[in-house]
Amino acid sequence: xxxxxxxxxxxxxxxxATGGHPGGEWAGTPMILIHHIGAxxxxxRVTPLGCLPLGDGxxxxxxxxxxxxxxxxxxxxxxxxxxxxVEVSSETFTxxxxxxxxxxxxxxxxxxxxxxxxxxxxxxSTTRQIPVFILTRQDRPCPSKTPNVEDTHDR
Numbered sequence: 001x002x003x004x005x006x007x008x009x010x011x012x013x014x015x016x017a018t019g020g021h022p023g024g025e026w027a028g029t030p031m032i033l034i035h036h037i038g039a040x041x042x043x044x045r046v047t048p049l050g051c052l053p054l055g056d057g058x059x060x061x062x063x064x065x066x067x068x069x070x071x072x073x074x075x076x077x078x079x080x081x082x083x084x085x086v087e088v089s090s091e092t093f094t095x096x097x098x099x100x101x102x103x104x105x106x107x108x109x110x111x112x113x114x115x116x117x118x119x120x121x122x123x124x125s126t127t128r129q130i131p132v133f134i135l136t137r138q139d140r141p142c143p144s145k146t147p148n149v150e151d152t153h154d155r
Contacts, residue, residue, distance in 0.1 A: 011048040020089035033087035039080035047074045052115055057137030064130050067122030075131060086135055095135040105132045
């Protein structure tokens with residue numbers, strides 16, 4: 001069985017090879033790659049995520065971690081370093097990641113579950129409230145890339 005890191009590396013490779021449209025179980029799901037800095041390690045990582053495009057350069061992402069009791073590591077990374085780089089299709093830009101407050105999350109949650117029913121199943125399988133972030137495109141160049149970028153999911 002492949003590790004999460006190997007699985008994500010394959011998705012990242014396919015994402016980039018297809019201009020942001022991987023197939024298989026991800027076919028038809030809008031997807032982005034986020035470049036985020038480790039909250040503890042300081043290492044830049046790349047994580048593939050399904051997303052809900054909201055228009056005006058905004059994307060919603062759900063920190064479901066497959067319904068596990070713990071948040072994914074990228075959740076902590078976005079809280080610590082909210083200015084990130086995002087790959088959408090074949091474009092890369094800087095974005096600001098902001099966790100939705102409970103009222104805003106409650107307003108968006110039904111749309112997320114309608115579009116992605118698995119998200120609702122993940123919420124039903126855990127006692128934690130699954131966080132939602134809005135990634136908002138910023139009008140500035142991307143931060144420079146570090147040479148030690150790791151393609152991962154949960155670090």
